Amino acid sequence: MPGLAQPAMTPDGTKQPGLTAPAPVLELDQVGISFARSSGEPLPVLDDIDVALREGEILGLLGRSGSGKSTLLRVAAGLVRPTAGRALYRGAPLEGPAEGIAVVFQTFALYPWLTVLANVELGLDASGLKPDAVRARAMSAIEMIGLDGFESAFPRELSGGMRQRVGFARALVSGPKLLLMDEPFSALDVLTAETLRSDFLDLWAQRQTAIEAVLMVTHNIEEAVLMCDRIHVLGGHPGHVVATLKVPLARPRNRLDPAFRAIVDTLYGILTARLAESAGGAGTARGAFGLRLPAVSSHRLVGFIGALAAAAHEGHAELAALAATLMVKPDELFPVAAALHLLAFAELEERTIKLTAAGRMFALADDSERKRLFREHVLQFVPLVAHIREVLDEREVHRAPRARFELELEDHLHRADAETTLRTAIDWGRYAGLFSYDDHSRTFGD
Amino acid sequence: MPGWRDVAAVVLVFGVIVLLGEGARQMTGPLAGGHGPAISLSPAALPGYTLRTVLRMLIALVASFVFTFTYATLAAKSRRAERILIPLLDVLQSVPILGYLSFTVVFFMSLFPGNVLGAELASIFAIFTSQAWNMAFSFYQALRTVPTDLDEASRSFRLSGWQRFWRLEVPFAMPGLIWNAMMSMSGGWFFVVASEAISVGDVQVALPGVGSWVAQAIKTRDLAAVGWAIVAMSVAIVLYDQLLFRPLVAWADRFRYGDVAAQACPRSWLLDLFHRSPWMQHACRPAGVALTRAAHLRLSPGAHGRGYEWASRPFSRRAGDALWIALCAACLTGATVAVLRFAAPALAWADVANAASNGLLTLLRVAVLIVLASVIWVPVGVTVGLRPRLAAWVQPGAQFLAAFPANLLFPVVAFSILRFRLDPDIWLCPLMILGTQWYILFNVIAGASALPTDLHEAATSLRLRWRARWLRVLLPGIFPYYVTGAITASGGAWNASIVAETVSWGTTNLSAGGLGAYIAQMTARGDYPRIALGIAVMSIMVVGANRLIWRPLYAFAERRTRLA
Secondary structure (H helix, E strand, O other), X not given: OOOOOOOOEOOOOOEOOOOOOOOOOEEEEEEEEEEEOOOOOEEEEEEEEEEEEOOOOEEEEEOOOXXXXXXXXXXXXXXXXXXXXXXXXXXXXXOOOOOOEEEEOOOOOOOOOOOHHHHHHHOOHHHOOOHHHHHXXXXXXXXXXXXXXXXXXXXXXOOHHHHHHHHHHHHHOOOOOEEEEEOOOOOOOHXXXXXXXXXXXXHHHOOOOOOOEEEEEEOOHHHHHHHOOEXXXXXXXXXXXXXXXXXXXXXXXXXXXXXXXXXXXXXXXXXXXXHHHHHOHHHHOOOXXXXXXXXXXXXXXXXXXXXXXXXXXXXXXXXXXHHHHHOOOHHHHHHHHHHHHHXXXXXXXXXXXXXXXXXXXXXXXXXXXXXXXXXXXXXXXOHHHHHHHHHHHHOOOOOEEHHHHHHHHHOOOOHHHHHHHHHXXXXXXXXXXXXXXXXXXXXXXX | OOOHHHHHHHHHHHHHHHHHHHHHHHHOOEOHHHOOOOOOOOHHHHHHHHHHHHHHHHHHHHHHHHHHHHHHHHXXXXXXXXXXXXXXXXXXXXXXXXXXXXXXXXXXXXXXOOEHHHHXXXXXXXXXXXXXXXXXXXHHHHHHOOOHHHHHHHHHOOOOHHHHHHHHHHHHHHHHHHHHHHHHHHHHHHHHHXXXXXXXXXXXXXXXXXXXXXXXXXXXXXXXXXXXXXXXXHHHHHHHHHHHHHHHHHHHHHHOOOOOXXXXXXXXXXXXXXXXXXXXHHHHHHHHHHHHHHHHOOOOOOOOOOOOOOOOOHHHHHHHHHHHHHHHHHHHHHHHHHHHHHHOOOOOHHHHHHHHHHHHHHHHHHHHHHHHHHHHHHHHHHHHHOOHHHHHHHHHHHHHHHHOOHHHOHHHHHHHHHHHOOOHXXXXXXXXXXXXXHHHHHHHHHHHHHOOHHHHHHHHHOOOOHHHHHHHHHHHHHHHHHHHHHHHHHHHHHHHHHHHOEEEXXXXXXEOOOHHHHHHHHHHHOOHHHHHHHHHHHHHHHHHHHHHHHHHHHHHXXXXXXXX
């Protein structure tokens, strides 16, 4: 691999005193992204994001699914043009994918009809080098990533972890200065992800590549604290940076280290506070249609209340501990918790979730009593469901087409959000016995 | 030491090259006396004629690929072009090919007067149109559904447009494209046979080939010659399938995107032969290297190519759209005026009424025949499809039957009708569905094989009676496949009506009435305005049936059987 200039940072990421800070490798200056709604008005997805990535650091973008972090990464990669603000790479404005930036994708993005070697050589297609030089560099990249012997294998013959290694090799073969990673380990099982993470950190620590800075997107809190020097937490609608945390721990980092756990707890706290906020007042202030419902089925909600009310937790628990007991990832727990907070069956505080009085009643009641309670709460706290019921009552035949509500929602929400919200509303409305829905004719009825 | 594979491969390749060269030499010969060389009915001449026919199919296939790569790419990349090109493709797929053969023959022959090449081009054009639209549509759809992550990867590694096309888009589209080519090829044999003996008014051309062999046999009432033609055609179809398409399908399997492990991995003995023969590998290496180098060229205008996708300002985009729509409207009115000026003086409303009533008769026939064919073949298809070992040999058989040009069997039927003094009005009708009913059969077989095993295991464990099992499990399960087959079958039946509703044997002409007979009679008379009227009526009916019946049915089938 081509050699590096003398680093200004020590391997563990702290700055050496007395050196002036060089220009940031990547700078996002008041970047905003909006999509056009069907009515023509712009729907902001990201707003006023300021990010400065310096040499020698790994920056993490942490946020829940759908918080716009992947879109932000694509802005940095030059694949998406920001509607507001600008992106600068080494001081120059970014006009598209630039030389020196490489991306590692969540779903590996390997071409099934090319061998491992051909896939890695793809990374050098734009360089204009001679085929012999290309092959030599590809072979050394494959060796560095630990896949030598597999050059003539096809992606379908490889396991998930090996495929992502190919993705890394392809990104590293061109000797990039900036590496962008879009949830690179989330499609892998826990053990493989751990191996790849430590291998990557070894490469980084030993300065075996020309990479100067890394931007990583993730929804896994522990992964972010394990790998990053600095973490930006994204949240809110429209998405913006709600918090920034430094991680001054030396590598290799220990998950059981109290300092490590303290940072993880702080991040948990920030994220649950965001959850409570987005589930509560902010949405209803925009009226019936601004509220985004999480994609949680009534079945799951009922199950979760049951689990929470069980003797082990007695109605309240720390989210992190609860996730561990139920053996689910925290990111899967957040939507259910948000839904319960929205319906006022539970309360989200600092890092804990606690059943309200109504929630405890729900846990102990029988089926018809539960439906009654659910009906009350849904009508009170989910304006969309109440609105559907109203419209049905107004009409003589008590039928209404789905398209009508879709249009109303799309004025306020992004299309994918509108669809999820409507689907959840249908699910909850059916459980509560408020209305029926026929998917063949796409109409609501009594 | 050359292995047996090397020798076999070399023999095959040289044999094909020699045959192709011989056929090409004959193709550009002069048109003797304006009517073409006389067709000899001796069996010894038949292999040569078959070769000519096969050659026409090949040329049409190459032309279809070239058309597909240009037309579909343009439609997929340019939003404005898409608005015109895709509806146009839609309509072109529904226009009956044999109808406008008369116009294209005159056009091409006027381009090359005195040379048989004009007539050849007309015949090749007829075959081309039977395949090109389907393939272009399939390629267009593949271009529109390229997986996002592969697309993003290629853009982030700054591949140029040319590189992206050859290294991402074409490989991704290849399996669907090859399969589609194979399917539309089955229809092609029908058209090549029908288009070789062309007689429009006083323009009579008989191109050397199996189709004109059969036409000559009909004129001289030689039933044995028809038998020889059937044998030769069967051999040609089998060879075409084994030597060209099966290897192509097996080769295209490497481009399959997705982790689905296909139980039936397509194999081809020819492809295996070529892969394992060292001589072939050596011989093909230079070509392979050259092609790879070509695909790796940048060919982009600037040093960095275009980074962001076209981001034009909204105002200029809308102005451009308005201009484009105005231009298209102008062309459309110009075309309508030209057509009216051509047709109006010669036609009266009585003609239109005549054509329309004939059209309704044919419509009735097609509807009845499709229903009959469905009632017979759907149960058979489902029963076969549920038994994999049976399906393994019945399905290729059904595909062969679908490819076999049914018009070779028409003289046999005409002979029988005359011999047994049957009523042509009734007994000529089945000819329309003879070749196309097999599409229903093999599509239903495919649907039944693809039915998830757990669905009909559940039906068995619940001990459903046969009525419930059929009405609630099997028929809804195969419904989308059935609709696909029925659309193809009905489209084929309309096309076939032009050669099926009037059939001749010797000097006797049997006619069953209907729109197909109308068009055929007007073609024989050389009455161009009425030919145009007939084609227009048939196109309207086919497009109407598509929009009002088949498309909604297909959408309904998809919605009802979607699980996710």
